[in-house]
Amino acid sequence: PEEIVAITFTRKAAAEMRERILDSLKSAESDPGGERRQSLRDRERWLIARDVLRRSDELGWRLTGNPARTRIQTVDSFCSRLVRQMPVLSRLGGQPEIVEDATELYRQAAENLLAHLEDGRDQAEKDPGGENWSDSIGILLEHLDNNLPRIRELIVVMLGKRDQWQEYVVGMQRAKEDPDLDLRKILEDNVASQIESVLEKARAAFPDDSIRGFVRALNVAMENLEISDSGLPLEDLPGTGVDCLSLWQLIASLCLTGGGTWRKTLNKNQGFPPGEPGRLHKERFLKLLEGFSANESLRELLEQTMALPEPRYSEEDWTVLEVLPVLLQLAYANLRMLFKERNQVDFAEISFGAFNALGGEDEPTDLALYLDHRIRHILVDEYQDISNGQYRLLDRLTAGWTELDGHSLFLVGDPMQSIYRFRDAEVGLFIKTWNEKRLGQMPVEPRRITVNFRSDAALVEWVNRAFLLIFPADSDSHMGAVGFTPAKAFQSREEDCGTILHPVGDDGHEADRVLEIISRIRESFPGDSVAILVRSRPHLREIIPLMVRSNTLFRAVEIEELNTDSMIQDLIALVRALHHEADRVAWLAVLRAPWCGLNLEDLLRLVGGNRHDTVWRCMTDSSLTATLSDDGRGRLERLCRVMQRAFELQGRMSLRRWVEGVWINLGGPATLKFGNDLVNAETFFDVLDEMDRGGDLRDRSVFYDRIGALYAGADVRADDTLQVMTIHKAKGLEFDHVILPGLSRRRRNPSGQLLLWSDTSDGLLVAPIKSPVQDSPAPIYEFIQNYERRRQDYEESRLLYVATTRARKQLHVMVSSGQPKPAKGSMLSKLWPVVESEYSGQAGEAGPDSADDGRDAPGMNDGTAGVALRRLDSEWSLPKPPLPVDWSPSFLLDETDQEGEFGVIKFKWAGQTIKHVGTIVHRCLQQMAAEGIERWDAARISGWRGYFRDSLFSVGVGEDSIEEAGELVRLALTATLEDPKGRWIMSNEHGEAKSEYALSGICQGNLVNIVIDRTFVDRNGTRWIVDYKTSRHESGDVDDFLDNQQERYRDQMERYAEIMSSFETRPIRLGLYFPLLKGWREWGAPEQ
Structure with missing residues (x-):
């Protein structure tokens, strides 16, 4: 079975694939006759699983007992495996640590490059013939107005994308060094070819029967505009060479407005002055434009023509373009040095290493030859999301394979669901493989699957009708355009299912309507799942606060950035204040935080007239504190006592214990108001713990970046019946009801990057970033931006398709009524041809703007009228422990202590x-x-x-x-690897997974320390507590032995559950896992 390798792109997808396969095999094993297979799909799956089991028995594979023999893995883990096998050829040495977020390393590499600005000049003096890369940095600095911080961040972004540009940059360097090649001419010719390609398409898009009349009117307009050209007057449409570009741009400006729409009026600026002589020509030209109005292809091509550049780089742009490959390669060299120093790499470096480990096409390594024999069948799931680098890796793996030598390649994917360009997914590779019917040298046979098993027939019909209009007519591998393939519904049409449009007013009213829809669904379809899907997180800015205020519980999947949470902002301020007495803003935030809550009047009295002393000195100045109100003075005194004690303990304990102790003593936990606050605080302190360096922060900027890269946890009180997530996160999931708000919002324009490139059918297009002090436009850079924007526009259509196809029963589309037509670039503008007629009949239903209302947590009050100041009551103090605790050493129990009244087990038999x-x-x-x-x-x-x-x-x-x-x-x-239960326990797909998790709690008035071997929260929201037991049982009945062990450890495990339940309210299940026996016992913890 190891000859078969299944590859996918995420750990979650790999785990689901493995789980489905093993479940099918076990199900077939427990039902050898297939009597329990009711549906056709289940029957087919059972037949396949039965054949696999038969083969497994014949060859002694024992797949159900040895699931680790099934090679199902992510592309990253596959590459990592290759690198481990060839540490020298991969150029990575021993297996380094893989860092999921390597931004800190990228930033350090960029700083190392820029910090040695003068070193290059010293090197040039020693070696005059060498490359003076210091001058290269100087050229870039001058181009970007000496903005060193911006250059650093631009290099950071480029290092994170080096798997995308490395091939092109190396190619440019080689071409530059080749005396027989003129790199500038090559690149400018590529631009010229792309221009001619657009002009050829535009010329072909003109209706033949309109050309003669159009040319006559065009000649009249050019004569009135006094345009002189050797080829005038025209007898036909201009040619498509670069020399005709200005004529084509004139044609485009005559036909289209500045906004890219067909002109409905003409005046002297277009060559049609007022008065009788030109009236007839004007009417004829307008009639022609009216006839063109249905020709969307011609309109788009003319709009592209208006933005075409001259195929020449300015001298400044070319100078910068020459040095950028040098600087990017040097930045990468610095990054590789950091990788080596820290024994860390990112996933891109692992991919490079895997490619190197396989060697060249003509000189394969021993590993490549071994894999050619060892791997005979490769399956790639989600093939539409493959990147160029991954494609090359597959090509290298299958080099030499033929359809007759026993090898097979199985590629599965839906190009209409390719939505990960930001991760370098290139749907054009799917289209190329499909059209050429091969991957590299390996032939493939295309098979199209069109049955939709998920959605109601009414939804499938609506999606077919809508996306035939939204998707392009034909696929284009270079543009990333995917033609639409209609689906066939497997489900029948049910009552109350289908697509529902909801006209709404402003964002506030949209939020009200979303809440109303949820309420109606829960009334009509109790227990059904509901998802709110958005393109980007800011689209939920009105919806989530309204759901919180209305006490609607929901599970948010990576929606709220952790550092936007007010509690986390208060904790950051506390960390800053504790580390820097002169950080005035942080100290003021500490004084206003809920644990203190000074009102503005007291705050002004305390620090308003004193800008020279630190806030801490003001807090300890009796003459200033005497001016405060009684309430404010009491709050300040309690804060000062805690902070004074904190300063005394600084450096005497771990950073986490120090800061968390201050927070607890200030009353931080008592100010929490939402179900995920405690989880968020735990996440914050975990990061703080990781950044500890001898009781101090290792790097404060990195710490803030790490917090900023995390998302707030889900509300522990919520189940999965109502979820909120981005469309990207929803891919692969399905829900009974899907709500799509925020469709009228435009997508954000991408920020500029140091080097912009695009690999087109006419060759590589590349341009440097525009200078902020450059008055003239950067036409080639903007041309590439427009080219990439069109490719992104195709992906936006696919993103909308993914969103609409997540629904099983109902799709709720929110349509803004605030404007006659949706904004260009919004998702609603794509849907508009489909929904306009239905929307027009409902537009009057949009309601008024929504009103805001507030909500405070219990035990909190307002400090000043009109200002929502959340704070603890002035008399608040730390609560006393629920029971008196015996702190004597003899009662500090842990699970290694002797057996006693608390049921801790000693291995007397072992x-x-x-x-x-x-x-x-x-x-x-x-x-x-x-x-x-x-x-x-x-x-x-x-x-x-x-x-x-x-x-x-x-x-x-x-x-x-x-x-x-x-x-x-x-x-x-x-055995743990081979056992499905063992893999399930160890899986990182669970929520809040921890190993060797130390907790302390009070049991019967005594402090008890425990260490939980493994704990996690499953997809149903159940907390699992698992203990490993390395017991052996070489005689007797194993089940009896396991039952006895369960009774033996029951009290201990239930004590674990008692301590865990003091931290959260989830249901808890307990498990004992015996790896040497592949044994398992589980039971529900008693309610506390």
Whole structure:
């Protein structure tokens, strides 16, 4: 089975694929006759699974007992596996740590490059013939107005995209160094070819029967405009060479307005002055334009023509373009040095390493030859999202394969759902593979699947009707245009299902209508799932606050940025204040935060007249505090006591313990108001813990960036029946009802980047960023931007398609009534031809603007009339512990203590060796969970035998037992990988997953310390607490043994649940996992 490799792009997709396969095999194993297969789909799946099981039995694979033999992995883990096998050829050495967010490394590499500005000049003096890259930096600095911080950030962005530009930049460098090539001419010829391609299409789009009349009117207009040209008057449409560009742009300006719409009036500026002589020509020309109005292809091409540039770089742009490849390569070299120093890499570097490990097409490495024999079948899921680099990797893997040598390639994807260009997904590669019927040298046979099993027939029909108008007529691999393929409905048409339009007024009214729709759905379809899907998070700015105020519980999936939460902002201010007494803004924020809550009047008395002293000095000045109100003075005194004690403890404990202790003593937890606040605070302190360097912040700017890159957790009180997410996050999911707000909003224009490029059918287009002090436009840069904007526009159509096809029963489309036509660039503008007629009949239903209302948390009050100041009551103090606690050492219990009244188990039956085996197994399982179980296999575990021996020796296992003990560790870890239950426990797809999780709690008035081997929250919102047991049972009934073990550890596990329940209110299930036995026992924790 290892000859079959299934590759997908996310860990979640890989886990789901593995789960479905194993579930199908187990289901077929438990139902050998197929009696329980009712539907046709289930029956077909059962037949396939039965054949697989039969083959597994014939060859002794035991797939259901050894699921790790199924090679289902992400493309990143596949590349990582290749790199581990060839550390030298991959140029990465020993397996480095993979960093998911390498922005800190990119920024450091950019700073290292710019910090050595003068070094290049020193090097040039020593080696006059060498490359003076210091001058290259100087050229870029001058071009960007000496804005060093901006240059640094632009380089950071480019380093994050180096897998996209590396090939082009290297090619430009080689062409520049080749004396037989003129790089500038090559690139300018590419622009010229693209211009001619647009002009050819525009000429072909003119109706043949209109050309003669159009040319006559055109000659009249040019004569009136006194345009002189050797080719005038025209007898036909102009040619399509670059020399005819100005004539075509004149034609475009005569036909279209500045906004790109067909002209409905003409005047002297277009060559048709008022008066009788020109009236007839004007009427004829307007009649021609009226006839063109249905020709959308011609309009688009003329609009593109208006923006075409002259195919020549300015001298300044070319000078910058010459140095950018040098600087980008140097920045990458600095990044590689950082990778080596820190033994860290990002996913792009792993991909480069995997490609290098396979060698060249003519000189494959031993690994490539081995894989050619070892991997015989490759399946790629979501192939429409493949990138250029991944395509090249697949091409290299399948080089030499033929359809007759036993190899097979299976590519699955839906190009109409390709929506990840920002991750370098290139749908054109899917179109190319489909049209050419091959990937590299490997032939493929296209098969189209058109049945929609998800949605009601009414929804399928509406989507077919709508997207035939929205999608382009034909696919284009270079433009990323995908033609529409209608679907066939599998589900029948049901009552109350289909697409519903909702005319709305402003954003506030849209939010009201969304809430109203949710209420109606819950009344009519109780228990159904509902999703609110948006293109971008700001589109929820009105909706989420209204849902919060109305106590509507929902699960938000990566919606609210963590640093926008007011509680997190208060915590950031607290960290800043504790680290810097002179940080005036932070100290003022601490004084206004809910744990203190000084009103503005008291705040002004305290610090308003004193801008020279620090806020802390003002807080401790008795002459100033005496001027405060009694309430304000009491609040300030409590804050000062806590902060004074904090300064005394600074540097004497970990950073997390210090800051979290201050927050708790100030009453921070008592100010929490929402269901996810505690989760968010925990996330904040986790990041703080990671950034600890001897009790101080390792790098404050990195810490703020890390917090800014995270999202607030989901409300623990909410279930999955109402979810809020972006359309990108919803891909692959389905819901009974989908609501689409914010469709009338325009998409944001992309920010400029250092180097802009596009690989077109006519060759590479490339241009440097425009200078902020440059008065003249940057025509080639803007041309490439427009080209990429059209490609993005095609993807926007696909994004809308993904959104509308998530619904099973109902699709609710919010249509803004605030303007006669939707804004260009909005999703609603794409839907407009479909919904305009229906919308016109409902537009009067849009209601008035919504009103705002406030809500305070219990125990909070207003400090000043008219100002919503949330704060603790002035008499608040830390609550007393619920029970008196015995803090004496004899009562500081943990799970290694002797068996006593608290039910802690001592392994009386087990020798010291098996106890030490358990210690090492626990340690390795923690490592596996941290890295991700998909990165582990039996071969890697076997390679760790030396580590097992060393670790066992370090904990006291003798030489006579160490080999047997090491083998037990290997067997336990391998069994966990092979066991579906073990992989499920170790999976990182669960929420809030933690290993070796230490907690302290009060049990019967005593402080108890526990360490939970594994805990997580499953997709149903249930908290699992799992304990590993390395027990062996070599005689008797295993089930009886496991039942006895469950009873033996029941009290201990339920005590874990009791402590965990003091932190949250989720339902809890308990589990014992026995890796050496592949045994499992679970039960529900008693209600606390």
